[in-house]
Amino acid sequence: xxxxxxxxxxxxxxxxxxxxxxxxxxxxxxxxxxxxxxxxxxxxxxxxxxxxxxxxxxxxxxxxxxxxxxxxxxxxxxxxxxxxx
Numbered sequence: 001x002x003x004x005x006x007x008x009x010x011x012x013x014x015x016x017x018x019x020x021x022x023x024x025x026x027x028x029x030x031x032x033x034x035x036x037x038x039x040x041x042x043x044x045x046x047x048x049x050x051x052x053x054x055x056x057x058x059x060x061x062x063x064x065x066x067x068x069x070x071x072x073x074x075x076x077x078x079x080x081x082x083x084x085x
Contacts, residue, residue, distance in 0.1 A: 002020065002021055002023070003020070003021070003022070003023050004020045004021065004022040004023075004066075004068050004076055004080060005020075005080070006077075006080055006081065006084065008020045009068070009073065009076060009077045009080060010077075012068070012070075012073055013073065013077070018069075019067065019068060019069045020068045021065035021066065021067055021068060022065060022066040022068055022076060022079075023065060024063055024064070024065065024066050027052040027053070027054075027063050028063045030050075030051055030052050031050045031051065031052050031054060031061055031063050034049060034050050034051045034052075035049070035050060035061060045061065
């Protein structure tokens with residue numbers, strides 16, 4: 001599955017889906033704000049400046065998906081339910 005939506009997470013909990021990935025909007029938001037601050041200050045965009053796990057490639061900043069499996073399933077369910085409110 002993709003996007004770790006509630007249906008996918010519940011399917012994982014029930015054992016009918018092996019895994020999904022979370023499009024990490026929190027890290028993406030942090031990256032966007034830090035890049036905007038750096039551009040405003042005239043600072044080069046580097047992984048350290050972005051402030052989250054990422055890859056900086058020319059004009060692109062790639063923030064990776066987070067693999068969701070049994071090790072972080074409950075935390076991801078809690079996160080997604082808190083966002084859905």
